[in-house]
Amino acid sequence: MFTDKNIVLIVSGGVAAYKSAIFARLLMKQGANVKVVMTQAATEFVTPKTFEALTQHPVVTDLFDAHNESMIAHVSLADWADYIFVVPATANILAKMAAGIGDDAASSVLLARHTPVIVAPAMNVNMYENPATQRNLKTLREDGVIIIEPAEGMLAEGYAGKGRLPEPDEILALADLKLRQQTGRLAGKKVVVSAGGTVEPIDPVRFITNRSSGKMGYALAQAAAEQGADVTLVSSSELPAPVGVTMVPVQSARDLLAAMTERFDDTDVAIMAAAVSDYRVATPADQKMKKNADHAGLTIDLVENPDILATLGQQKTTQYLVGFAAETQDLLTYAQNKLEKKNADMLVANDVSKAQVGFGHDTNEVTLLQRNAALEKLPLQSKLALARDIMNRIASQVEGK
Numbered sequence: 190m191f192t193d194k195n196i197v198l199i200v201s202g203g204v205a206a207y208k209s210a211i212f213a214r215l216l217m218k219q220g221a222n223v224k225v226v227m228t229q230a231a232t233e234f235v236t237p238k239t240f241e242a243l244t245q246h247p248v249v250t251d252l253f254d255a256h257n258e259s260m261i262a263h264v265s266l267a268d269w270a271d272y273i274f275v276v277p278a279t280a281n282i283l284a285k286m287a288a289g290i291g292d293d294a295a296s297s298v299l300l301a302r303h304t305p306v307i308v309a310p311a312m313n314v315n316m317y318e319n320p321a322t323q324r325n326l327k328t329l330r331e332d333g334v335i336i337i338e339p340a341e342g343m344l345a346e347g348y349a350g351k352g353r354l355p356e357p358d359e360i361l362a363l364a365d366l367k368l369r370q371q372t373g374r375l376a377g378k379k380v381v382v383s384a385g386g387t388v389e390p391i392d393p394v395r396f397i398t399n400r401s402s403g404k405m406g407y408a409l410a411q412a413a414a415e416q417g418a419d420v421t422l423v424s425s426s427e428l429p430a431p432v433g434v435t436m437v438p439v440q441s442a443r444d445l446l447a448a449m450t451e452r453f454d455d456t457d458v459a460i461m462a463a464a465v466s467d468y469r470v471a472t473p474a475d476q477k478m479k480k481n482a483d484h485a486g487l488t489i490d491l492v493e494n495p496d497i498l499a500t501l502g503q504q505k506t507t508q509y510l511v512g513f514a515a516e517t518q519d520l521l522t523y524a525q526n527k528l529e530k531k532n533a534d535m536l537v538a539n540d541v542s543k544a545q546v547g548f549g550h551d552t553n554e555v556t557l558l559q560r561n562a563a564l565e566k567l568p569l570q571s572k573l574a575l576a577r578d579i580m581n582r583i584a585s586q587v588e589g590k
């Protein structure tokens with residue numbers, strides 16, 4: 190989101206101002222051009238020289254700065270900016286923003302702005318919880334300002350509470366996500382993805398599962414979040430959650446069915462990347478099963494699990510439904526059959542007998558089958574690159590609907 194973008198970074202006066210130097214550096218590492226505006230109070234915590242050295246641009250601290258090239262620096266800075274960040278944002282600058290006051294360089298840039306503004310409040314917990322601050326934050330949200338919530342933790346005053354500035358990399362990741370939620374191709378859409386192999390108990394210590402790692406489903410969830418969707422990932426895998434994605438942990442196929450059907454009515458896109466066990470143990474034992482004394486073999490009765498994709502296919506109204514097919518032979522015949530039988534809109538077929546394809550790998554190669562469209566082969570690539578390609582195809586189908 191920030192490569193080649195012009196960013197005005199406003200630093201207001203709080204102890205956390207030192208983190209904003211690291212934040213400026215991170216923005217520049219992303220390829221952004223950064224110009225800094227400081228309030229007078231901020232200069233008590235960090236000197237403008239620090240930011241000048243980092244950004245290679247003069248820092249604006251004064252509305253009527255004689256050294257500034259522009260007579261009306263606040264307006265030209267606001268015009269120049271693709272995005273404006275306020276990091277850290279004190280209660281004072283939030284109040285000025287909410288009231289539309291422009292009595293110094295920082296607040297005047299904010300008053301003249303016409304591009305997205307992202308603020309990261311940081312202050313004492315009592316100042317943060319003060320009704321006036323909460324009222325101001327509500328006003329700013331209604332005005333379309335993006336707020337990065339402060340974190341809980343030890344404050345400069347020596348006691349814990351909400352008000353700590355999140356770490357610069359977290360601010361960057363959350364800002365990126367929230368901007369995409371305003372401008373991405375899937376902005377305003379709800380996407381639910383399932384990932385990982387289901388876990389069917391045999392007894393309290395044993396279970397039936399498969400080789401799915403969850404990587405493909407997680408990559409799809411990340412790709413959907415990158416396009417601005419509100420994403421829920423229903424997963425049995427314990428991989429770290431992609432930024433901004435809501436996790437719903439599940440184990441068995443029946444857990445997964447419940448989690449998917451509960452959300453399906455309120456979903457725009459549902460993607461079944463999970464490897465669901467077709468069968469489960471009819472009656473899992475309550476206690477750990479013991480070896481037979483006579484060394485006889487063991488037979489476990491299995492019963493069929495519900496077919497989740499087919500169930501969603503039957504319930505489908507406006508949702509765009511995507512299934513996968515993991516095959517070791519006759520890939521396209523089986524995949525076409527699944528597309529039709531399960532009433533999906535898209536089937537992503539992977540031949541898991543091939544090297545580097547499917548279960549557990551970091552790469553995958555698939556063929557996309559869609560109704561009334563030609564087959565499309567997506568070559569072997571990382572699961573994330575592939576997920577981005579798949580999500581672009583999905584976005585083309587649901588965008589604007």
Ligand code: PMT
Nearest residue numbers: 402403404405461464465496497498512513514515548549
């Ligand atoms: O998790 P990774 O290690 O990254 O591996 C990725 C993957 C190989 C698991 C993934 O790319 C994949 O192919 N997922 C689907 C695996 C699978 O169960 O395929 P299937 O052909 O058996 O099932 C067809 C479709 O029906 C799938 O969308 C599956 O989620 C769904 N299904 C299957 C059985 C069942 N009882 N209910 C279902 O909903």
